[in-house]
Amino acid sequence: MGFFNKIDTVFKSSESFKLMERTALDLKIEADITAYGIQKFAVSAYGDLYLKIAELGGFIILETIILSDTNLKSKKGARLSFLKEEQTVTFESDEYIIESDFSKTVKKAITKIDYNISVEDAEVFAEKKYDAVRFEINGKELLFSVVN
Known part of the structure; x- marks a missing residue:
């Protein structure tokens, strides 16, 4: 698949996501x-992707929060892929049922998703710098650019 076909696929699959209108409240x-x-x-x-590696009950997890204008729901889980040139590291969500908490006050959806990762993955993840992150849910994908 050529570069432009990949870009077209990303934009086409992002059509179900609402563009996030950024406000001063987003800083808060x-x-x-x-x-x-x-x-x-x-x-x-x-939207924005926040993450943290943590230990919970002896397991290493990747805690993520997606802040967006799109209320996300799934009964099939989600996938998160970290991309750098020709390398990809992919994690499956630890729960199948995913649902955003939508705040009418701030008009934003906050989606919390945890991913089980190994100690080795955590070490590699901490050392490597990635260029992009692909979030997949319900056959749709959203491409994020990594903040340096």
């Missing part, structure tokens, strides 16, 4: 999320 939301130790990792026109 970002500060609140950051206060919990979860840093902004990637952005797109459709």
Whole structure:
């Protein structure tokens, strides 16, 4: 698949995501999320991706929050892929049922998804720098650019 075909596929699959209208309130939301130790990792026109690696009950998990204008729901789980040149690292969500919490006050959807990862994945993930992140849910995908 050529480069332009890949870009067309990403834009076509993003049609079900609403463009995120950025407001001054987004800075407050970002500060609140950051206060919990979860840093902004990637952005797109459709939302922001925050993540943190944590240990829970002896398991290593990748905690993610997607802040967007799109209320996400799935009974099939989600997939998160970290991309760099020709390398891809992919994680499957640890739960199949995913549902956003939509705030009418701030008019944003907050979607929390955890991914089980190995200690080796956590070490590789911490060392490598990625260019993009692909989030897949219900056959749709959203491409984020990594914040440096």
